[in-house]
Amino acid sequence: MNALTVNHLSFTYPSGTKALDDISLSVQEGQSVAILGSNGAGKSTLLDVLLGWQKSTEVSLYDKPLSSYGRKELGRTLALVPQFEQYNFSFSLLDYVLFGRSPYLSGLGTPSEEDAEIAYQALCDVGLESYAERHITTLSGGEHQLLLLARAIAQQSSMLLLDEPTSALDPANRKRVITILKQLHTKGKTLLFTTHDANLAYDLASHVAMVKKGRLLCYGSKEEVVTTAMLTTLYDTDLTVAQVGTKTLIY
């Protein structure tokens, strides 16, 4: 089944910058797709459109127009892991992760014990459980990024959208997040993430979409599209795809 369909999508900011130019792609349920491109290529803008933050009629989720989704239904379908989020109030980490349960709350909107357990388990998954009662404003940049992932895990949506999911992380936490995302993918979750790191794209994705100056350069299985020639075109610099034992390395 199509989890996501983008059909001839273009987007221009009010300032006149054309950030997306005639993008078409479809993501099948259970795929892990990397949107790969250089700084300013349009990756974050594409995520914003997919979340409905920028208006578009050219996006469908599970064969239904994005614009026809209600708030809770969208929350159960899509979870976002931004690189950073501004806090207007201070909450404990556990309360913040509990916001991920909003699409499931009914009536008065009070989370159940089960919601609290799911949120706590998500904090355990990212290794922040000992900080559960700490205030979110006391976190480092990397811990902040892990917290946003925990909230998305608690949201239990069918699809995860992640903006540069390891950008603020040290090697150990980067490894932890890659393992978590691989496990979610193995369990059937559809993943779509942006990155400018070709090694991360190759490691985590089943499919790669290369975006250059707002246009889709190519889209296909990683084995098909991640080549020395395509990467060199994408980044306008010499890059090599090499096989080292069983590992594929890009440098």
Ligand SMILES: Nc1ncnc2c1ncn2[C@@H]1O[C@H](COP(=O)(O)OP(=O)(O)OP(=O)(O)O)[C@@H](O)[C@H]1O
């Ligand atoms: N709010 C905005 N108003 C006007 N132009 C914008 C806005 N946000 C982004 N842009 C421009 O749109 C283009 C795409 O930006 P976008 O943030 O989507 O790129 P990106 O691929 O996510 O880059 P990076 O890897 O550096 O985060 C860039 O030229 C950028 O300057």
